[in-house]
Amino acid sequence: MSVLEAPGDLARTPLAAILLEALNVRATGLLEVSHDGGTSRLWLRDGRPVGAQVVTGFRPLGLLLLQAGLIDIDALSRSLGLMASTRRPQGELLVEMGAVSRADVDRMLAEQQAGYFAVIAALDAGAFRFDAAAPVPEWTRGSRLSPLRTIVDALERPQAGALVVSALQPLAHQAVRLASGYAEVAGAFRWTAAEQALLRRLSPSATLEAFFGGTEVEPERARAVLAALLLLGLAVPATGRQPSGETAAGLVLELESEPEATAPPPPEAPARAAPAAPPPPAAPARRSDPAEARERRQRLLQQAMRNMGIGPFAGRPPAAAPRP
Structure with missing residues (x-):
């Protein structure tokens, strides 16, 4: 039975085994892990971790951009208001506002998601379940998590x-x-x-x-x-x-x-010599x-x-x- 098919616990089945299994079967869905009184989430698409949310260590994208000096408090406040009214990702709104570049948003989002994944990877216990029917949020397409490095x-x-x-x-x-x-x-x-x-x-x-x-x-x-x-x-x-x-x-x-089977060039044939045998066909590469x-x-x-x-x-x- 696949480790994704039944609920388990990270104390028994390490996250690495779950990620390897997800990659093997190209799983898409949501992995939920219960710990510290809440639930952390890791979304998978075609076996690749693409987004994470955590119970502890939450670092909002806008706050990361503010701390890095990439936006000011006014841009942060306006983006929060737009998020509440439009339900759109904060990074997209900040780029449209001209407050920050797409490259800076992508870099901060990658840092945020890597940090969230590290929180989940550090758990030595926690009940988990995988829901293959859960939709994967659109914002995860910009998370920049590496499926192999994770x-x-x-x-x-x-x-x-x-x-x-x-x-x-x-x-x-x-x-x-x-x-x-x-x-x-x-x-x-x-x-x-x-x-x-x-x-x-x-x-x-x-x-x-x-x-x-x-x-x-x-x-x-x-x-x-x-x-x-x-x-x-x-x-x-x-x-x-x-x-x-x-x-x-x-x-x-x-x-x-497979190495190709080729015959060496035939020597100059003397008069009346029998014709050289043709070389065997090359073995096709698999x-x-x-x-x-x-x-x-x-x-x-x-x-x-x-x-x-x-x-x-x-x-x-x-x-x-x-x-x-």
Whole structure:
């Protein structure tokens, strides 16, 4: 059963597992989490987190713009009055008023939404339920949340530790590399310079010890980075030819192309020599099947969740974390 199909608790099912499952099934709807006497909300569209509201730590967009010196108190007051009478988003109204640029509104909205997501990701407990019938507000189209970075951020939280361990454990004694299609979605992770330097260690491959050793990235973050890539199928064991696959709606990765079978140029044929045999046909390059890719990621997630004791394997203690 999908973690989205029945109510649960973040103390039992970490947010990272919910986000991975939502991405796999391209879920659209509303995730509600009860905590601190209220309900925080995370909207999803095609498996991507697109907007959040929180019980605690509320930071109105207008106040953020005022604190950043981008609007004055008069513009804030007028926009609040227009919001009450028109029911339109405050950012749109401020742009129409000429009080602030669209770029500044988008930047502040991205900061606001990232902060709200961080509040939800930091919860170590809270009853949750997913409503696939709930409409997704139009304002969420400008939230600028990254569907891939939010997974990494959620995996970094302590409550996702067992999920990270279960993803890394199978590679404790072998090397890992980036999958062939990683480059196509690398920008969606919004890596920092230090994280980019860390990931270069996977070219061509690295053991876990080599990957984690002597990096500027904090250990918890480094583990979350690699666990996310593994669970998304964007990092694979260095041995074998495991393909990568689709990662998110609208982002389809290619399988590794099979090497083309070509014959070397024939030598000059002497007189009366038999004609050279034609080269064998080139093996066609395969492309990823979105359904296959989603099923592959689903298997990775289900195995990791079994390892951490969710579902029929509840009660089994997780294996010890691989040590860098």
